Amino acid sequence: MKKVKSIFMKPTILLGIAAVLLLGSGVGSARAALTYYSDQYSASMDMSTIGVSLKENGKVVSSKTYDDQGDATTNGEGKLLQNLLKDDEKFALGKTYDEKLAVENSGNIDTFVRVVLTKSWQDKEGKNVDLSPALIELGFNQDGWVINEAQSTDERVVLYYTKVVESKKTTPDFMKTIRISNQLSTMYTKVEDKKTIKYQYTYNGYTFTLDAEVDAVQTHNAKDAIKSAWGIDVNVNDDETKLSLG
Incomplete structure (x- = not known):
């Protein structure tokens, strides 16, 4: 079993949120599905609870928290994009719509968080099509968030929050x-x-999808924990409250 010195527990919580919009026919439903995976180490484990929630326009749409016994509690499986359009409004190409997403630390220990957004197109059979994911344009916030360009493509955007989330x-x-x-x-x-x-x-009958994955990693021995969980080297300050990409 893999060991990491001084790390008691390295939980990674993954919230998978799929948003699907059918062009020309309004907004489709998007159910929040959550999964969890983590590496366990043979060292003594810190059984503090760790959890994350995804917020849409200020409201929690999905969350998962693990208690001190290692049991998962899922709170809410919401739908995204439900209020994107006004009553009787039709979706318009080229129009910018508000869609604000944020991460809440729903556990009782401080964490660092990462978000992976994946964009794609599908036909009526659910297969990927030739349309470029770059045609799905997302507007990002620079306030504490940084995009890892080396890990990002037209299809995938990887963002790290550079401050600890209490x-x-x-x-x-x-x-x-x-x-x-x-x-x-x-x-x-x-x-x-x-x-x-x-x-x-070309787009008749196609849908676009937006998947959001949210990971949380403990701040204790953060540099090694992040390397183990996310596979990247980061710089972390002495009091483990801020990180920067290496």
């Missing part, structure tokens, strides 16, 4: 807005017959 405290929003590029309106095929001309848009 118990029961909430980070600033890491995401502020969502927008589907108006470039989609130029992607179509012209179909002509003897009497009519029709335009078949």
Whole structure:
């Protein structure tokens, strides 16, 4: 079994939040699904509770906390994007919509947190399509959050909060807005017959998806814990309250 010196417990809590929007037909439901995995070490374990919650526009949509017996408690499986559109409003390409997401430390120990956002397109059978994930445009907040460009692609964005998140405290929003590029309106095929001309848009029947994964790692021996949990080297100050990417 893998051992890490001076680390009592390295829990990683993963909240998987899938947001799906069908273009041209309004907002679809998105159920919050949560999973958990962690490495256990043979050293004495600190049984303090650790937990994280994902907040959307100030409200908790999903959370998971582990008690001192190692049992999980899941509180709420909400739906994302439910209030993205006003009554009778149709989704519009090129329009910027408010979608504020943040992380709350719902455990009783201080943690560092990471968020991984994954963007993709699917057809009616749920298969990935050729549309670029870059057409799904997200607006981010610079207040304490940093994007790891080396780990990010058009499909995936990896963000780290550079300050410790104290118990029961909430980070600033890491995401502020969502927008589907108006470039989609130029992607179509012209179909002509003897009497009519029709335009078949590439995105007809497609959905876009946004998955948010939230990880929490203890602050004790943070540099080694983060290396073990997230596989990256970071710099941590002496009192283990701030980190920076190496």
